[in-house]
Amino acid sequence: MGLFKGALTLRRYHVDGELPDDFRERFPEALDDHAFKEPASVLHAEEVVGWCHVHNLLDTSFAQPADRQRWLYNHYLVAGLRVDKKVLPSKLFRAHLDKRIAAWCEQNQRNRAPASVRQEMKEALEQEMMAKTLPRVQVHEFCWNLADGWVFFHSTSDNANDRFRKLFRNTFGLGTTPFSPLDFLTDLPDVAESLEVQGISDYRPDGSDERGWT
């Protein structure tokens, strides 16, 4: 848990727009609406995404008053993005499928199974193995400073960050803009403007002043 223990690895965002005055009433419900929910069927193969508590990924209730002190710490809102996905071990799946097809060929005295039979066997095996497979579970925390309007997400993976931004917008109705180093220069607009148009310097001993950037 990077927020409470260990090293931090993060990407920082500005939260676009104003924090609603009634966020203390609105956000618990919004978090509950977008909390992680176990899929109804063990055969569910799609990715499942939702919020959980940072203290335990099985805790996904936010709206009860007792829950609030586990995700709202003064002006910091903290939660985890839980992403579950079931992935079948491809080599094992292929090995089982080959065995079944071979058995079918022997039983039916055929050299090759028709495509329809192979497809049927593949789907049946997928369901069978999916029911026995546990999902791969990932949790990435975030911390939102409600007073200053920034949030950091505890991952630098582009895919994870995309999921986070999408669910954040759907939950809170607010967009996020990734931090730009130019944001350090908000009170030095002339410097920022000038810096933005500079090329990259050529550090090679025999280099020219600047070189192209691709």
Place this chain on the structure above:
Amino acid sequence: MSGQRSSDGGERSAGLPHLTVEFFVWLWFASERDGGTMNLGEPIGVVDVWVEERLSFRAPEEDRARAVFTGENTGSAMEARAALAAGKVVRDLQLHVRREEREYTVTLRGPHLDLAGVKLPPHAPEGEDELLYERMYLYEDLWYVLGGLYRRFALERVAPAWRAQTLPALRHWVATGEIPEAAETTEASEDADDAGPSVAP
């Protein structure tokens, strides 16, 4: 206007990766040039900054690391400078930052200035709430210093002395490991006292 928030700010900054690439090289060079100590002006004050145990390089047109240097004295390693001399750019670098008695280790990476493996100073407040507040205070303290460093870099990068003085000194350092005396004080550095970060943590 540059530097202000915008709905496409992420896309804009992602399209300008040289902003951080150039910053990383400057951090490395300036920490060597200034002996690891920089006065960022009030209210930040003096900080110690040096490249810790990791520097990685990539080709300008690629994202994956092509050369990674780790271990002690990475910042002064000839092999690391040779990567710059060969035309590679810095992909990420691990810094050690000391402000007053607080010491941090952080790896900087990418156009959004992602932070990786941030080690905060020792802290052991009682209670969960206090622990979070303390860790967020320390994180913001580090972010504040990084902002001050970036401002120092920006002022130096856009100053006329960059082409006349800093870049030749940087090339000389890349080639030889030595920093010409003339590069040790710059106009931008002198101005930095008036350009500290606008928001205190």
